[in-house]
Amino acid sequence: MVNITFPDKTKKSFENNPTGFDVAKSISEGFARNCVAMEIDAKPADLSSKIQHDANVRFITTNDSEALHILHHTAAHVMAQAILRLYKDAKLTIGPAIENGFYYDIDMESISEEDFSKIEVEMKKIVKARYPIKRRVVSKSEAQVLYKDEPYKLEMISELNGQEISFYDQGEFTDLCRGPHLPDTGFVKAFKLTKVSGAYWRADQNRQQLQRLYGTAFFSKKELDKYLNFLEEARKRDHRKLGSALDLFSFHDEAPGMPFFHARGMELWNELLTYWREEHCAAGYVETKTPIMLHKSLWERSGHWENYRENMYTTVVDDTEYAIKPMNCPGGMLLYGMRPHSYKELPIRAAEIGMVHRHELSGVLSGLFRVRAFHQDDAHIFMRPDQIQQEILGILQLVERIYSTFGLTFHLELSTRPDKSIGSDQQWEMATKGLRSALDEYGNDYKINEGDGAFYGPKIDVHIKDAIGRTWQCGTIQLDMSLPERFNLHYIGQDNERHRPIMIHRVIFGSIERFFGILVEHFAGKFPLWLAPVHAILLPINDELANYASELKVMMQKQGLRIELDDRSESLKKKIRDAQLNQIPLMLTIGEKERENGTLAIRTLDGTVKYGISHEEFFNRVHIHVRLRKPHLDIFSD
RNA sequence: GCCGGCGUAGCUCAGUCGGUAGAGCAGCUGAUUCGUAAUCAGCAGGUCAGCGGUUCAAUUCCGCUCGCCGGCUCCA
DSSP states (O other), rough: OOOEETSOOOOOOEEOOOEEEEHHHOHHHHHHHHHEEEEEEEEEOTTTOOOOSEEEEEETTTHHHHHHHHHHHHHHHHHHHHHHOOOOOOEOOOOOOOTTTEEEEEEOOOOOGGHHHHHHHHHHHHHTTTOOOEEEOOHHHHHHHHHHOOOHHHHHTTTTSOOOEEEEEEEEEEEEEOOOOOOOOGGEEEEEEEEEEEEGGGOOOOOOOEEEEEEEEEESHHHHHHHHHHHHHHHHHHHHHHHHHOOOOOOTTTTOOOOOOOOHHHHHOOOOOHHHHHOOOOOOOOOOOOOSEEHHHHHHHTHHHHHTTOOOOOETTTTTTEEESSOSHHHHHHHHSSSOOOGGOOOOOEEEEEEOOOOGGGOOOOOTBOOSSSEEEEEEEOOOGGHHHHHHHHHHHHHHHHHHTTTTTTEEEEOOSSSOOOSSHHHHHHHHHHOOOOHHOSSEEEEEEOOSSTTOOEEEEEEEEEEOOOEEEEEEEEEESHHHHHTOOEOOOOOEEEEEEEEEEEEEEEEHHHHHHHHHHHTTTTOTTTTTHHHHOEEEEEEGHHHHHHHHHHHHHHOOEEEEEEOOOOOHHHHHHHHTTTSEEEEEEEEHHHHHHHEEEEEEETTEEEEEEEEHHHHHHHHHHHTOOOOOHHHHHH
């Protein structure tokens, strides 16, 4: 007799030891059909598991988010089964569920995406067969016998100490796995293999190169299609495509990983930084600038020479070694250290738009998202210990103001002391407490990543969410207990003694190049007016009106508009189409009526046209939109 | 850096089972003068990424180099 308690506190008693499936069916047949797994006393289990003793049981149905994770894991097994059928010599390693899908690392001949369809066909057969998925527990020695020809699995088993060792069987296939899994392979209704790449066994370059096959799966075709549409939408927004289509930036073989910004890209860039400077000025920051290239001794002192040298560009001048800065902080330390400081001056908030170079591996470069030369919107804040909470709170408020201007939402994550770290327990406690209390005072929820901090201090990371729901880590606020020590920085306290200042590094955009790329994708190239490289374009409907349009252009330039004129002998339709493809927010068609009445006809990117707008109204609306940095494009809404 | 894929006109792409290339768009010239997403015609445009090898002949086959794309963090 076992007594089962459900999440809603209702109870049910069963004779013998029922399986999860028995219990689910006792609720209703329909419910049981939707169940994929369960939790017994908060531990995940298969529906086929027997409930041995009184327990709290929660069923996981296809509506629960965990169900997808289980589905992914089962789909990985289905894929592995299909591959073993098709490639006899393949040796399985690991195959976890990941965000948005799953992968399996397999030691096998190299395959390409062209091989996907035949694997998918085999997977479909396995799904259709609806093989029941059964769990069995074996001893370590039994497992070793079972896997005598599977070197990778043997290695994994040898690392399992104390845990129960379980296998999952479906048809002729069996795999070492913790589970849980779906009741049968028939649940894997909608799946797709997405990519293949190389990966190393145990992520170690010196070990066997494996094939990593990625896939995704859903409980219905509809959800799969939705996900594939999302990928398609992301592809359309790709900043590398839009960057060249909209003439914003480019890359050249002569400087791999180092972007060139075009005139139009620079309009956006400069707007971004003008805004950034306004906000920082208002928040009490000063701006500094330090050299790009500094003497080796500085990098030895900062610790970069020892820890970061592989990523640094170096050069020898007059027999002396220099390094191009990969970070701005050591230069910032020199500025602080050049004269004594009083406790009354603190906090000092020294911002720096610093250009840094980092020699990233060639294979990781990716558009503006991963580059070798970029600018950080850095700031180094020097303060007294009693100012930590207030300063962090101030940064969080600044972060919120800036991101919201772009219509970006964000969440915060706190990373605490890692195993390998410098500084005393007391310092860490004070620093972490400072961050934590600032976060608490700020009020929004935050996630804690235990042990994920930098070796020199705890940090808060800011993750933004873009228009199609993707998240990006941009901002970071890091307490640094190392550099002030290394550079022997101090301030004179009220007690007339020397004290070590607390230092934080923080960025909000992070890499300006990367943030630029994120904005391109976030807005899909349709920038709000204040950021748009070109505000408006004049489109005379015939050549005779070109002169008048040209006068308007000069007049509008004087009003501070970024204005262009399309006076080609093309049809109006053609000019509109081209302006539309260039994502120019405002198209001003100039015809006879506009000249006679001195008004404007304004077409916006959504295709709507407003006639008879006075010049005055047009300028007012544009100026208000630009000045208030409205995040939407429609100048006729407020 | 490693694995796999790719590199043909400014862009998107076709093509050559080895006999030195073709379309659309963009550009230029001319005609057209147009009221809200492509007017028409003509012209021009290429060391087929670079270097080397095989061959009577290489853009094509082979090797190397460079660059780009997808991965290389997710742990049975």
